[in-house]
Amino acid sequence: MSKIALITGATRGIGKQIAITLAKSGFDVAINYRTENEDLENTKKAIEENGVKCLAVKGDVSNFEDCEAFVKQVIDEYGKIDVLVNNAGITRDTLIMRMKEKDFKDVIDVNLTGTFNVTKNVVPYMMKARSGRIINISSVVGITGNAGQTNYSASKAGIIGFTKSLAKELGSRNVLVNAVAPGFIETDMTAVLKEDIKQNIANQIPLKRMGTPEDVANVIKFLASEESSYITGQVINIDGGMVM
Ligand code: NDP
Numbered sequence: 001m002s003k004i005a006l007i008t009g010a011t012r013g014i015g016k017q018i019a020i021t022l023a024k025s026g027f028d029v030a031i032n033y034r035t036e037n038e039d040l041e042n043t044k045k046a047i048e049e050n051g052v053k054c055l056a057v058k059g060d061v062s063n064f065e066d067c068e069a070f071v072k073q074v075i076d077e078y079g080k081i082d083v084l085v086n087n088a089g090i091t092r093d094t095l096i097m098r099m100k101e102k103d104f105k106d107v108i109d110v111n112l113t114g115t116f117n118v119t120k121n122v123v124p125y126m127m128k129a130r131s132g133r134i135i136n137i138s139s140v141v142g143i144t145g146n147a148g149q150t151n152y153s154a155s156k157a158g159i160i161g162f163t164k165s166l167a168k169e170l171g172s173r174n175v176l177v178n179a180v181a182p183g184f185i186e187t188d189m190t191a192v193l194k195e196d197i198k199q200n201i202a203n204q205i206p207l208k209r210m211g212t213p214e215d216v217a218n219v220i221k222f223l224a225s226e227e228s229s230y231i232t233g234q235v236i237n238i239d240g241g242m243v244m
Pocket of ligand 1: 034
């Protein structure tokens with residue numbers, strides 16, 4: 001019986017690559033999406049090309065009822081969820097003097113509350129199965145902080161606390177909970193940065209380049225595999241050595 005992975009925010013960027021990489025290693029995949037567009041169709045196709053199933057489930061992770069409904073859809077279709085990757089995330093970067101309450105709230109609602117909303121609905125099935133992997137996408141700025149990202153850094157630091165607490169709650173049920181903290185990864189999220197700023201950032205990274213979605217997806221693949229069965233409650237940086 002194939003293993004099942006649910007990935008949130010999987011139509012583009014890092015989430016898309018995680019879904020494709022897990023499909024390549026034989027997972028049947030459920031991809032959560034918020035916006036219906038050609039990204040969704042392309043992702044679905046790229047997953048199915050690997051001979052596995054792909055179920056696309058619509059829902060905004062910041063809405064608890066949406067999450068309840070799409071998790072149920074995945075269970076109805078596949079009967080279980082072996083791996084959950086909480087990937088959906090947004091930025092609303094600006095200095096606190098200019099930050100609106102909505103900029104703060106929206107980022108917390110999607111990144112942190114969204115992680116809770118999906119996890120809360122998946123955990124009962126993993127506990128019952130006495131098996132499961134939950135992998136949360138944090139960020140290096142959740143560890144270091146970053147000017148212009150009080151909202152985003154707070155959400156990503158919150159994810160780290162959430163991960164460690166949940167790892168302690170679920171360890172005895174053989175549900176492993178970890179986070180990854182990517183550095184600068186080339187996706188739409190970072191495409192807004194000017195070329196000279198990107199170059200500047202790359203120069204400060206020991207490996208002298210920005211990361212790729214594949215760099216992140218390969219670590220997720222490891223954390224979803226049997227090879228990582230004695231790792232829980234950890235935060236793994238994927239940042240070319242940016243933060244040590
Ligand atoms: P992108 O902006 O490229 O993609 C984000 C994805 O999340 C999209 O599919 C988007 O869907 C989805 N999404 C956003 N909000 C919601 C929501 N409320 N409900 C469901 N889906 C949603 O981002 P990245 O791929 O770069 O980032 C993925 C994750 O990695 C995020 O958590 C991000 O914070 C984290 N990260 C990224 C880094 C980077 O350098 N890129 C560095 C560190 C962490 P839609 O098309 O509908 O907007």
